[in-house]
Amino acid sequence: MILPCSFFNRPAPEVARALLGQTLVRRLPDGRRLAAVITETEAYDGFEDEASHAHRGRTPRNGVMFGPPGRIYLYLCYGMHWMLNLVTREADYPAAVLLRGTSDVSGPGRLTRHFDLDGQLNGQSLGSASGLWIRSAGSDPGSRRIRTAPRVGVDYAGPQWASKPWRFILKGKRNG
DNA sequence: TGCGCGATTCTC
DNA sequence: AGAATCGCGCAT
Numbered sequence: 189m190i191l192p193c194s195f196f197n198r199p200a201p202e203v204a205r206a207l208l209g210q211t212l213v214r215r216l217p218d219g220r221r222l223a224a225v226i227t228e229t230e231a232y233d234g235f236e237d238e239a240s241h242a243h244r245g246r247t248p249r250n251g252v253m254f255g256p257p258g259r260i261y262l263y264l265c266y267g268m269h270w271m272l273n274l275v276t277r278e279a280d281y282p283a284a285v286l287l288r289g290t291s292d293v294s295g296p297g298r299l300t301r302h303f304d305l306d307g308q309l310n311g312q313s314l315g316s317a318s319g320l321w322i323r324s325a326g327s328d329p330g331s332r333r334i335r336t337a338p339r340v341g342v343d344y345a346g347p348q349w350a351s352k353p354w355r356f357i358l359k360g361k362r363n364g
Numbered sequence: 365t366g367c368g369c370g371a372t373t374c375t376c
Numbered sequence: 377a378g379a380a381t382c383g384c385g386c387a388t
Contacts (some may be wrong), residue, residue: 230371239371249384267381269372286371297372341371 190213191322193258193313200231200276200283201354207274207322208358209329212290214303215319222303223323228289230339230353232273235282238345239352242282252311253282260320262300262310269297270306274314274322288355333359 191210196203207226212283214222231251232240232253239264241250252261259285261273272362273284293302300306305320312318336353 232371241371244385247385263371264381264383266370266372267383271371273371287370295372339371345369 189324189326191314191324193256193315195322196257196274197278198276200233200285201356203274203276204229204354205356206328206354207285207287208261208334208356209325209327211323211325212287212303213321213323214288214305215316216304217319224290224292224302225325225358226287226290226322227239227358228287228294229356230286230288231276231283231356232286233277233283233354238349239339239342240282240284243345246282250282253284254280255311256313258314260309260312260314260318262305262307264307265297270300271296272303272305323357328357335359 202209206227212226235242237243242252242253246254249263252259255275256279257276259275261275262270265271271286273355275284277283287299288296290299293299309318309320314321335357338351340357
């Protein structure tokens with residue numbers, strides 16, 4: 189079953205955790221399909237989250253984070269890597285989940301390269317029209333198969349936010 | 365209008 | 377350890 193946008197209408201850490209074990213599916217322009225199990229995610233939630241792009245308010249770049257749940261937020265990092273995020277929570281509340289890894293790719297930049305994703309899909313919704321969606325596994329991986337960790341590369345945020353365990357990793361899946 | 369830097373990755 | 381590489385966000 190394909191996850192509906194309503195699946196994303198809840199706090200980002202909750203969605204980040206719930207996405208583990210689900211399958212990311214990509215329909216390429218030439219019709220080919222790529223699919224891989226999501227193994228690593230990170231949550232960014234709210235204005236107060238100092239690690240979030242939205243912490244200093246709405247800007248042209250982060251505007252998609254303020255959109256309705258299930259939107260695709262793609263931004264360029266370090267001038268060369270696209271980061272894939274899925275918007276969570278209701279409209280006007282900025283929150284998103286960064287996809288950091290799947291069963292056959294490690295790292296958010298390599299993930300988007302593998303799935304042929306760039307700014308073209310920024311702002312679109314998950315689904316057939318965009319050619320990107322999530323297929324549900326049906327069963328939830330038990331908490332024993334999930335570990336949490338601080339988010340990567342967010343030392344610029346205050347210690348309270350930099351140390352939050354909002355990175356979620358599925359154990360026992362090949363990562364890379 | 366200019367400048368520092370980043371939710372990274374690859375090579376040396 | 378350092379480079380690659382560029383748009384964004386804030387300061388001027």
